[in-house]
Amino acid sequence: MDILSVFNLLLALTLAPLLPGIINRTKAFFSGRVGQPLLLPYFDIARLLRKGAVYSTTTTWLFRAGPVAGLATAAAALTIIPALGQPALISFKGDIFLLACLLALGRFFTMLAALDTGSSFEGMGASREAFYAALAEPALLIGMAALALVTGELSISGMYAGIAGKVFVSIVPICALVAVALMLVFLAENSRIPFDDPATHLELTMVHEVMVLDHGGPDLGLIQYGMALKMWLLGSLVVGVVFPMPGGLYASVVYVCALFALAIGTGVVESIMARFKMPRVPQLLVAAGAASFLAVILAAR
Amino acid sequence: MRSRLTLRNAEAAPLKAIEPFSAAIFAERLLRDLKGGYRLISYFAQKTGGQNARLYAVIAYDDDGLLRVAATDVAGAFESLTTDTPQAHLFEREIFEQTGLVPKGHPWLKPVRFTGASPEGMGVMKFHRVEGAAVHEVAVGPVHAGIIEPGHFRFQCEGETVLHLDTALGYQHRGVERSLKGGPDKRSIHYIETLAGDTTIGHATAWCQALESLAGVDISFRARGIREIALELERLANHVGDIGALAGDIGFLPTAAWCGRLRGDFLNMTAVICGNRFGRGLVRPGGVAFDLAKSQVADILNRLNEAHEGLDAAVPMLFDSPSVLSRFEETGRLSIHHAVDLGLVGPAARACGIEHDVRKNFTRRPEPSTRFTISTWSTGDVFARGMVRWLEIQRSIAYVRDRIRGLPEDGSMRPMKPPRNAHVAVSLVEGWRGEICHTAITGADGKLALYKVVDPSFHNWMGLAVAMRGQQISDFPLCNKSFNLSYCGHDL
Numbered sequence: 001m002d003i004l005s006v007f008n009l010l011l012a013l014t015l016a017p018l019l020p021g022i023i024n025r026t027k028a029f030f031s032g033r034v035g036q037p038l039l040l041p042y043f044d045i046a047r048l049l050r051k052g053a054v055y056s057t058t059t060t061w062l063f064r065a066g067p068v069a070g071l072a073t074a075a076a077a078l079t080i081i082p083a084l085g086q087p088a089l090i091s092f093k094g095d096i097f098l099l100a101c102l103l104a105l106g107r108f109f110t111m112l113a114a115l116d117t118g119s120s121f122e123g124m125g126a127s128r129e130a131f132y133a134a135l136a137e138p139a140l141l142i143g144m145a146a147l148a149l150v151t152g153e154l155s156i157s158g159m160y161a162g163i164a165g166k167v168f169v170s171i172v173p174i175c176a177l178v179a180v181a182l183m184l185v186f187l188a189e190n191s192r193i194p195f196d197d198p199a200t201h202l203e204l205t206m207v208h209e210v211m212v213l214d215h216g217g218p219d220l221g222l223i224q225y226g227m228a229l230k231m232w233l234l235g236s237l238v239v240g241v242v243f244p245m246p247g248g249l250y251a252s253v254v255y256v257c258a259l260f261a262l263a264i265g266t267g268v269v270e271s272i273m274a275r276f277k278m279p280r281v282p283q284l285l286v287a288a289g290a291a292s293f294l295a296v297i298l299a300a301r
Numbered sequence: 302m303r304s305r306l307t308l309r310n311a312e313a314a315p316l317k318a319i320e321p322f323s324a325a326i327f328a329e330r331l332l333r334d335l336k337g338g339y340r341l342i343s344y345f346a347q348k349t350g351g352q353n354a355r356l357y358a359v360i361a362y363d364d365d366g367l368l369r370v371a372a373t374d375v376a377g378a379f380e381s382l383t384t385d386t387p388q389a390h391l392f393e394r395e396i397f398e399q400t401g402l403v404p405k406g407h408p409w410l411k412p413v414r415f416t417g418a419s420p421e422g423m424g425v426m427k428f429h430r431v432e433g434a435a436v437h438e439v440a441v442g443p444v445h446a447g448i449i450e451p452g453h454f455r456f457q458c459e460g461e462t463v464l465h466l467d468t469a470l471g472y473q474h475r476g477v478e479r480s481l482k483g484g485p486d487k488r489s490i491h492y493i494e495t496l497a498g499d500t501t502i503g504h505a506t507a508w509c510q511a512l513e514s515l516a517g518v519d520i521s522f523r524a525r526g527i528r529e530i531a532l533e534l535e536r537l538a539n540h541v542g543d544i545g546a547l548a549g550d551i552g553f554l555p556t557a558a559w560c561g562r563l564r565g566d567f568l569n570m571t572a573v574i575c576g577n578r579f580g581r582g583l584v585r586p587g588g589v590a591f592d593l594a595k596s597q598v599a600d601i602l603n604r605l606n607e608a609h610e611g612l613d614a615a616v617p618m619l620f621d622s623p624s625v626l627s628r629f630e631e632t633g634r635l636s637i638h639h640a641v642d643l644g645l646v647g648p649a650a651r652a653c654g655i656e657h658d659v660r661k662n663f664t665r666r667p668e669p670s671t672r673f674t675i676s677t678w679s680t681g682d683v684f685a686r687g688m689v690r691w692l693e694i695q696r697s698i699a700y701v702r703d704r705i706r707g708l709p710e711d712g713s714m715r716p717m718k719p720p721r722n723a724h725v726a727v728s729l730v731e732g733w734r735g736e737i738c739h740t741a742i743t744g745a746d747g748k749l750a751l752y753k754v755v756d757p758s759f760h761n762w763m764g765l766a767v768a769m770r771g772q773q774i775s776d777f778p779l780c781n782k783s784f785n786l787s788y789c790g791h792d793l
Contacts, residue, residue, distance in 0.1 A: 031558030120439045124461075124774070194624065197552040201446045202778040204439075205550075274624040275552040277632070278461060278775045 008083040008252055012236075013075070015256065016228040017041035019235065019263045023192075026267025027199075041228060048221030056214065059116050066113025067212075067219040071226035073106030074233065080156055081233045083255040084240050085164035086247030087157035095155050096144045100137060103189070106226070107133055114211035121203045125210035128278070132195065132207065135285035136188045139292050140237075143178040143185075146295035147241070150174050156237075163244040175241045177295035182241065184288035186234045190227065192266055194276040194284070205278075235259050305330075305371040306725070310663035311510035313517070313726035316742065319372045321355065327373035328380040334360050334369075335386040340644055340657075342368075342738045343727070344392035345753045346400045352377045354400050357753075359727055359740060363662040368727050381407040388644030391759060414471035414792050428467045431457040436464070439774065443472050450788035458774050466769040466777075468762055473792035481752040485512060485586070485720070494581050497756055497790030502528070502535045502571075503732030504754070505584035507739040510665075511728035512586045515720035515741055521711040524588030525665075530705055531571060531580050531589075533697040536733035538567035540648075540690040540697075541612065543785050547687050548619050550779045551628045559615035566608045570601050588714035598705050609698050616691055620684075629684035633768040633780035636681060645764045647735020647757045648693065649784050651677045652685035659731035673700075681768075686783040722747040732757060734787065756790030 021038045028035025037043070055063065077099050079089045111129055114122035148154055150171055151162025163171055188195040191208035203210050212223050239258035245251050276284065306319045322330065335341055343359040353376050360369045373379075381404035383390040393404040395413045404410065411426055430438070437458050443451035451472040457465040477492050493508040494501045506528050513520055545560025568578035575583035575591040583589055593601075619625055635645075640653035650657060658675045676692035678685035720743045730737045735757030744750035765784045769777060 027554055031554050032562075033558065120437065123437075124439070128461075193552045200550070200552065202550065203446050204441065204777050205775045205779075270552065271554045272622075273553070274548075274622060274628050276624070277628050278773050280627065 005089045012078050012232050016232040019231045022263035023267040026264050027271050030271035045221045045225050049218050051217035053217035062112045063116040066109045067222040069109030070106045071222045073102040074226045074229035077102040078233050081236045082157040082160045084245050084251045085161045091155040091157035093154040117214045121210050128207045136185045139181045139288035140185050142292035143181045146299045149299035160240045164246045174295045174298050177291045179241045181288040181292040182238045186238050190231045193270040197275045235262050305369045308368045311514045311728045313514040313724045316723040316725050321372045321374050324373050341388050343740050343755050346396045347751050366663050378403040378405050383407050387642050414474040428455045429465050431464050435459050452788045461773050463769050463772050463774050466766045470791050473789040477793045484749045497787040500732045502531045502580040503730050503737050507728045507730040507737045509586045511726045511739045511741040514726040515724050516718040520588045522709040523711050524713050526708045527589045533701045534571045537697050538564050539733040540694050546782050550782050556615050556619040563611050570604050587717040592713040632683040632776050634682040635768040643763050644760050646760045648689045649761050652689045653681035654679040659729045659736050663729045683783040758786040758791040
């Protein structure tokens with residue numbers, strides 16, 4: 001076990017809530033406001049964890065399991081996510097499928113918790129989430145397949161270390177296509193504009209937010225922390241193909257800076273474009289899948 | 302030969318000039334007019350004892366700038382026109398609810414505001430239901446996620462597509478019309494100013510016009526000018542806020558943030574005139590309670606220029622962004638055919654291509670020298686409703702600039718007289734949401750025997766419901782915002 005891999009995992013667990021903070025500050029800057037404190041997500045989570053929770057009598061254990069499963073799967077997935085070329089804490093052949101399964105499991109429980117409330121809003125949200133995820137997952141997996149083909153590795157850590165060892169020019173087209181696909185998956189999975197609007201209060205238009213409407217107190221705190229971890233882990237996959245470099249302390253610094261830059265970029269996107277009409281969202285996700293598939297073709301050539 | 306009464310906007314006539322038709326001829330004439338493209342702008346009943354009541358219909362002849370008031374005496378029931386001309390549907394339901402007169406043949410008679418006997422039926426009333434395995438029902442409200450008024454929406458959906466939307470309002474009913482009866486008194490103006498809080502100037506102006514015409518008082522040109530300026534400032538503040546809110550609903554940050562601030566700047570201009578951001582206390586029978594000093598005029602012009610610059614930076618950005626256009630275009634589309642049939646008013650009607658604006662069609666004589674252009678668009682979608690607002694914003698700014706420089710010097714307030722007895726007056730104002738229609742009838746004692754308020758929202762709520770058909774349910778908030786109708790203005 002590499003001490004740096006443990007260090008990177010600790011970085012992820014402590015710095016993840018900074019990402020939504022940075023996005024919000026970027027948006028505030030663009031709209032001419034001072035914006036909320038950068039550390040507000042930490043305070044929010046701390047505040048929520050100290051609160052009590054109210055449960056509807058119509059809900060079952062599924063409702064309470066949702067937030068726990070969401071956080072647990074995200075935290076578990078982080079252990080197989082490399083930091084640029086630095087291998088993850090755990091890595092084995094085919095761990096990409098474990099990643100996809102963990103993401104799906106977390107989502108499955110979030111959706112069950114939403115359906116458990118019996119609210120028509122939350123049911124709609126769950127149905128949208130399932131639909132989008134069904135399109136985002138192939139884009140992620142096919143993109144990873146391209147990396148596996150080009151590096152000959154079958155673990156995520158192996159792939160990311162592999163592209164770092166390649167001659168840069170030879171893998172640029174593949175990395176660029178995979179980066180585009182993963183960026184779209186990143187925005188979709190983290191319910192950001194143009195897929196979803198995390199800032200809206202309109203329950204009819206929400207996707208992720210509406211599924212957690214009935215959660216409060218510690219449950220909501222777990223959900224928010226889980227979402228931050230998910231953002232960090234999907235962001236790690238994106239920056240890994242944008243900055244392929246071998247592991248080391250230096251790589252860890254670049255890694256964290258690149259993730260912060262990604263958060264700023266997300267904030268910029270949210271500041272300059274409107275959210276898509278819902279029927280257009282699948283088109284964009286299919287485009288992400290197409291980019292991934294093109295990368296596979298290039299890698300197999 | 303019995304006849305209808307022909308009036309101009311804010312003109313009073315003795316009540317006896319209205320000679321009631323027989324019920325059959327009344328219905329026939331009304332139907333002929335409405336089929337002929339004239340608009341039903343007010344339709345109400347006055348109880349005359351027992352089962353008996355007199356029905357009044359006010360019809361607008363937009364091209365001639367004329368209003369015709371027809372009446373008939375009925376007992377217990379009257380002929381419903383809804384199936385022939387849908388714009389009567391809500392008026393007939395209202396008459397039924399307020400007086401118990403039954404509109405015979407009304408396709409779906411149900412309460413409008415749940416006044417009187419059965420408020421417990423609220424929210425559990427009958428809604429249209431669509432049956433089928435893939436159909437699901439979504440109930441929204443009366444308590445909403447945003448800071449807005451209460452109202453219930455019931456959607457019949459197939460997946461994400463809305464098949465039908467029912468609106469159930471009435472939660473804001475305060476009995477304004479009932480309270481105005483026997484007036485005017487000290488409280489009346491405050492009821493009117495808060496009838497729909499965001500249309501303070503619009504409703505107060507309509508009220509004052511009605512009272513002044515009943516009393517036979519001519520207000521000064523200066524007072525009329527200040528009222529018009531305040532009305533345009535109210536329109537500017539609300540339109541700017543609406544454009545910002547449209548941007549906010551689709552997550553388009555820059556315009557949402559800027560317009561949110563600029564709305565406040567326009568409200569502050571109203572405050573420069575009268576000290577209140579919503580114009581409370583400004584418009585009073587006889588004129589305006591606050592005159593404009595030269596320094597105030599300069600101040601407002603300065604603020605107007607600054608706000609205009611801000612708008613020029615913030616709004617074109619919205620209408621130029623491809624991501625915004627893909628959201629706005631083809632969303633919540635309403636055909637001109639539907640808009641005419643439902644009797645829509647205001648920006649929502651003009652966005653469908655209907656060229657109607659009280660400021661143009663019902664100018665009060667003698668007319669101000671300013672030429673007025675009606676702002677229209679043709680597509681009837683969210684984009685059109687946003688665009689019409691933007692056009693109106695630009696024209697209103699130009700209008701205020703022009704008007705405020707050339708205010709005549711003939712005083713701001715004239716002494717009021719009590720209303721003449723047994724008179725009727727109809728007063729129209731183009732509020733920012735659309736046509737406001739107040740009808741006042743005085744009794745033999747000179748007190749108000751009946752005061753009928755029709756807020757533009759009363760006409761337009763059905764427009765929203767029809768615009769939602771076949772749309773994505775996720776687009777409802779956006780469509781709703783593009784109409785931005787009043788709940789309290791509807792509920793009275």
